[in-house]
Amino acid sequence: MGFFSRQTIGLDIGSRVVKAVQLVKKGKKIELDKCGIADIYPNGEKPARPDEQRQAIIRAIRQALTNAKITATSAVSAVAGESVIIRYIQLPEMTEAELKNSIQFQAEEYIPFRVEDVNIDFSVIGRSVEGDIRRMDVLLVCARKDLINDHIRLLQEAGLTPEIIDTESFAFLNCFEMNYETGPDDVAALVNIGGDITGIAVHAAGNPKFSRDISIGGNTITAAIQQRLEVSFSEAETLKLERGAPKTTGEGDSGAASGADGGNVLDTIRATVEAMTGGNPGAPSREVQADRAIQSTLNNLVGEIRRSIQFYEGNARGNSVKRLVLGGGSASLKGLDVYMQRELKLPVEIIDPLRRIPVTGGDVDPQFLRDNKYMLSVVVGLALRKVVD
Known part of the structure; x- marks a missing residue:
């Protein structure tokens, strides 16, 4: 496609964070010029009313553009989910x-x-x-017309002109293809773990071969902790990030509190101390309960990923998945790559969405990119739609 008369941005509207990216093409090179993110619910709590949620999303879109110093109004965005x-x-x-x-x-x-x-x-x-x-x-x-029409109206209310509406799975795939070499025998399962939805896609011999969205994401883990401990979403999110993925293999709730590693031994000691000092001797500590909620949800996620891989392989005539590539904001969960590798018996790596895209924009903070690169794979893939021939 070459150069365009008007600049176009990639815009990824997540469940709790909006990401905006502007790429530029200089000759044959593609470079990152601008990048910004914004929390949809800065105080951590999602409003109950849908109209308040919508206004929060619109504010976050505008704030992400402001943070990135983006003035372009033509946007490539994406939809996902059961529709x-x-x-x-x-x-x-x-x-x-x-x-x-x-x-x-x-x-x-x-x-x-x-x-x-x-x-x-x-x-x-x-x-x-x-x-x-x-x-x-x-x-x-296929995408439901009511989903697409509502998405278009949302962008327009934020002052943007929809250029292309893609799917999150294909945007992730675009980012992967831009940044990684793939051979004719390479088969990779691409797993984009967002807030509410995880996209699973299989890339083989240069083409997408399977794609599926499931309704489990980082927020599902947080909600499980919130429900189990009866704490706020923000408190549950903090606990999730502190504890990370399980360090031991286990099914259901039992594995996280098995005492099989040092962290769980400390939990056992802590529970004993609580009992000796007047605490409830039968009540697990907050950390143990958080671990159980995390493991239970991740077991469900791994089960869905495993079933998706098995479904693909059952129809692929012996062309089995060779590796797993993780992305999305929830891929930053501590130890998740190690956990996935152990549970699925596959090599696992976390995607680097800027592996082959140099950063040239003077307003882009390198530390900001390092801290947030996990969540940029979809938005980079969207921005690539208008700069790649």
């Missing part, structure tokens, strides 16, 4: 015109919504021959 359906289907070989005319009828078989209620897009990502039958591999993307 976005991504399917990989095989169809008989046909022309693009024929596919365009028939895709709505084809889509009815694969989506849980009425066709008239969704926006449909598609892309041919491969072709194959089985005997005398020629087939084409088609990526089918």
Whole structure:
């Protein structure tokens, strides 16, 4: 696409944080020019009323742009969740015109919504021959119209012009492809752990092959701690970040309090001291209860990731997943990569969204990028949509 007459930004509206990025293309190089984030709920607590939540999001969008010193108003953003359906289907070989005319009828078989209620897009990502039958591999993307329309209105209320609305999974994939070499035999499971949603996608031989969103994220862990300890969301978030992922393998609630490592031994001692000094001898410490909530939620997340990988491999004719790549703000949870590697028996790395994108903007603080790079993979992938040919 080359240069554009107007600058376009990537905008990632998360459940609690808005991220904004502006990339520039200089010759064949892509560079980071501006970057800013803003909390949607600065005091930590989400308002009960939907209209107050919406106004908080709009304020955060404007604040992220201000923090980044971005003046461009054309935005590439993304949606995710149960209202976005991504399917990989095989169809008989046909022309693009024929596919365009028939895709709505084809889509009815694969989506849980009425066709008239969704926006449909598609892309041919491969072709194959089985005997005398020629087939084409088609990526089918459907999103509910009410979700897209509401998203567009939100951006407009914030003073922005929607340029492209992508999916978070594909934005993460764009970021991965920009920053990492992949060979013909490389199969990677890309896991983007956001606040409310985790996107799981499999990238094989240069193409997306599987994609799924599940309703578990960093906020799910925090909410589990909040419910178990009856504390505020902010207090639960602090405990989550302090404790991190479980250090021992275990199922359900039992593993986090097993006493199998030094931290849990200290919890046992602390509980004993509490009992000797008049505390409830049967009550686990706050730390033990937080560990149990974290492990229980992460066990559910790992189970969903494992099932997704197994589903892909069951249809991939022996082309198994070789590694796991983590991203999203919740990938920063202490020890999460080690935990995932142990539980899934796969090499795990955390994506570096700026591995091949130098930072040239004079207003971008390098320490800010180091502290927040975990959450930038989607927004960088979105910004890439308008600078990559």
